Amino acid sequence: MTSGIVLTGTVGGKNWEGAFVTRSNTLLEPRRIAIIGGGPAGAFSGLLLKRLALQAGRELEVLIFERKEFGVTGPRSCNMCAGIVSNSLIRQLEAVGVEVLGSVVQREIEAYTLEVRGAAVRLEKPPGARIYTAFRSGGPMGERFGTERSFDHFVLQAAISAGAQHIPQVVRSVRLPSNPQAPVVLEDATGDEHEADAVIGAFGVNSRMVRSFEELGFGYRAPRTATAAQCEIPLSSEEIRTLFGNEVKALALGIPGVSLAAMIPKERHVTVSLIGRDVGQRHLERFLQLPEVRAHFPPGWQVPENYCHCRPRLPITAARNVVADRVLVVGDAHVSRYLKNGLDSAFITASLAAEAIMAGGVGRKNLVHRYARPCRRVFVWDNLCGRALLAVHHLLGREPRIAAAHLRFAALEQQRPGPKPLNAILWGMLTGDESYSVVLRRALSPSLQLRLAWAAIKALCKPGIASQEYGAVSADSQEDNDGH
Numbered sequence: 001m002t003s004g005i006v007l008t009g010t011v012g013g014k015n016w017e018g019a020f021v022t023r024s025n026t027l028l029e030p031r032r033i034a035i036i037g038g039g040p041a042g043a044f045s046g047l048l049l050k051r052l053a054l055q056a057g058r059e060l061e062v063l064i065f066e067r068k069e070f071g072v073t074g075p076r077s078c079n080m081c082a083g084i085v086s087n088s089l090i091r092q093l094e095a096v097g098v099e100v101l102g103s104v105v106q107r108e109i110e111a112y113t114l115e116v117r118g119a120a121v122r123l124e125k126p127p128g129a130r131i132y133t134a135f136r137s138g139g140p141m142g143e144r145f146g147t148e149r150s151f152d153h154f155v156l157q158a159a160i161s162a163g164a165q166h167i168p169q170v171v172r173s174v175r176l177p178s179n180p181q182a183p184v185v186l187e188d189a190t191g192d193e194h195e196a197d198a199v200i201g202a203f204g205v206n207s208r209m210v211r212s213f214e215e216l217g218f219g220y221r222a223p224r225t226a227t228a229a230q231c232e233i234p235l236s237s238e239e240i241r242t243l244f245g246n247e248v249k250a251l252a253l254g255i256p257g258v259s260l261a262a263m264i265p266k267e268r269h270v271t272v273s274l275i276g277r278d279v280g281q282r283h284l285e286r287f288l289q290l291p292e293v294r295a296h297f298p299p300g301w302q303v304p305e306n307y308c309h310c311r312p313r314l315p316i317t318a319a320r321n322v323v324a325d326r327v328l329v330v331g332d333a334h335v336s337r338y339l340k341n342g343l344d345s346a347f348i349t350a351s352l353a354a355e356a357i358m359a360g361g362v363g364r365k366n367l368v369h370r371y372a373r374p375c376r377r378v379f380v381w382d383n384l385c386g387r388a389l390l391a392v393h394h395l396l397g398r399e400p401r402i403a404a405a406h407l408r409f410a411a412l413e414q415q416r417p418g419p420k421p422l423n424a425i426l427w428g429m430l431t432g433d434e435s436y437s438v439v440l441r442r443a444l445s446p447s448l449q450l451r452l453a454w455a456a457i458k459a460l461c462k463p464g465i466a467s468q469e470y471g472a473v474s475a476d477s478q479e480d481n482d483g484h
C-alpha cells in the first residue's frame with residue numbers, strides 16, 4: 001500500500017523537485033477493508049462497498065470474516081430471527097440488482113392478522129407489496145433443507161459474487177494502533193493475523209466481539225438489548241395451509257413481560273416468536289398452552305417434546321461512539337428499528353457506511369459526518385415514536401374490551417369505500433412498511449382519536465363485547481362506527 005508522489009518548490013531562489021515514496025493516505029482512500037461478521041449487515045456492507053468501488057473505478061479489497069456455515073440446520077449456524085423479509089428490503093435489494101431467490105422463500109405472506117383476546121382483524125397486503133418468510137440458516141434442527149434455502153447464505157453469496165472475499169474464521173481480537181496511518185490488525189481463531197486499512201464491526205449483539213470492541217478504547221458502547229424466546233413448531237404443509245394460510249399472526253394478549261408475540265408460517269414449520277425484557281423458555285411454554293394460541297393448531301395438538309428453539313438478544317437502543325479513525329460499526333451492533341425490520345436496518349446502516357467510506361474515507365470526522373449522524377437521523381427519533389406506539393399496543397392488549405372495539409372499528413373500515421386510517425396505522429406498525437413517526441402522526445389524528453375513544457367507551461359500557469368473533473361485524477357494531 002505505497003504510492004509515489006513528486007513534490008516541487010523553491011528554496012533560496014532555486015527550484016527543486018523531490019520524489020518520495022510514501023504510504024498512501026489510507027484514511028482518505030482505504031484499499032483493504034475487513035468486516036467482522038458475514039450476517040446481513042456485514043454481507044450488505046461488503047456487497048455495497050464492492051459495487052461502489054467498481055462504479056468509481058477504484059481498487060478495494062473487502063474481506064468478510066464469518067465462521068458460521070449458514071447452510072447447516074439448527075441454531076449454531078443460524079442468526080436467530082423470525083425470518084420476515086419485508087417489502088421495503090426486497091425493493092432496496094432489487095434497487096442494487098439483488099433479487100431474492102425463490103429457493104430462499106419459505107412462504108409469500110398475503111396478510112397479517114392482529115389478534116387480541118376474543119377479537120381479531122385481518123389486514124390484507126396492499127397491491128404490489130411482497131413479503132417473504134425465510135430461514136436464516138439451512139432450516140430448523142432435524143430438517144434437511146439445503147444451503148440454497150438459507151437467507152444469510154444467499155446474502156453472503158451476493159457479496160462474494162460482487163467480489164468480496166469470505167474468510168471462514170472467527171475474529172478473536174482486533175488491534176487498533178494509535179497512529180492513524182498504521183494498519184488495523186485482526187487475529188483469527190487460528191492465530192493468523194490480517195492487516196486492513198479499516199475495520200467494520202458487523203458482529204450483531206449476540207457475539208463476544210461486542211465486549212472486545214468496547215475494550216478497544218475509542219468509546220464504543222453496545223446497544224441495550226431485549227431478549228427473545230423463539231421456536232420452530234413442525235406441522236405438515238397441509239396443516240399450515242389450512243390453519244395459517246399465508247398469514248402472519250400478531251397476538252396482543254397482554255402477557256406480562258412480553259412486548260410482542262407472533263406466529264410466522266414457513267413451508268413445514270411455524271415460527272413462534274416472543275420478545276420482551278427477559279423472556280425465556282418458560283414464557284414460550286406457557287404461551288403455547290394458551291387457548292388463544294392452541295386454537296391455531298390442529299385439534300388435540302400437543303407441544304412436541306423436541307423442537308428447535310433459541311433465545312437471541314436484539315437491540316432496543318442505539319450504540320454510542322460507533323466510529324473512530326479506521327473503525328465503524330453497522331447493523332444490530334449499532335442500531336436497528338425498534339423491535340422491527342432488523343434486516344432492513346442492517347441494509348440501511350450498511351449502505352450509509354459504504355457511501356460514507358467511498359465519499360470521504362475512513363477518518364473519524366468523515367465517518368461522524370457522513371455515517372453516524374445520518375444513522376441517528378434515520379433511527380433515533382423514529383424509534384422513540386416506535387416505543388410510544390408499541391407501549392400503547394401492549395397496554396391495549398391488557399384491556400381486551402377496548403382492543404376488541406378498536407379491531408372491530410378496523411374491520412368496519414374495510415367494508416367501506418374511502419380512507420381506512422386505522423388499517424393503514426396497523427399495517428404500518430405491524431409490517432414496518434412505514435416509519436414509526438408517520439404511523440404515530442396518523443394515529444394522533446384528533447378525528448380518529450375521537451372515533452376510537454367513542455368506540456372504546458361504548459365497548460366498556462357493554463359487557464361481553466370482547467367475545468365478538470374476528471371480522472364478524474354485527475349490525476350493532478356497525479352502529480358503533482357510524483357518525484363518529
Ligand SMILES: Cc1cc2nc3c(=O)[nH]c(=O)nc-3n(C[C@H](O)[C@H](O)[C@H](O)COP(=O)(O)OP(=O)(O)OC[C@H]3O[C@@H](n4cnc5c(N)ncnc54)[C@H](O)[C@@H]3O)c2cc1C
Binds near residue numbers: 079340342344
Ligand atoms: C427473535 C428475533 C426475531 C427477529 N425477526 C426479524 C424479522 O422477522 N425480520 C427482520 O427483518 N429482522 C428480524 N430480527 C432482527 C434481525 O435478526 C437482526 O436485526 C439482523 O440479523 C441483524 O443483522 P446483523 O448482521 O447486524 O447481525 P447478525 O445477524 O447477528 O449477524 C452477525 C454475524 O456476525 C458473526 N460474528 C459475530 N462475531 C464474530 C467474530 N468474532 N468473527 C467473525 N464473525 C462473527 C456471526 O456469526 C453472525 O453471522 C429479529 C431478531 C430477533 C432476535
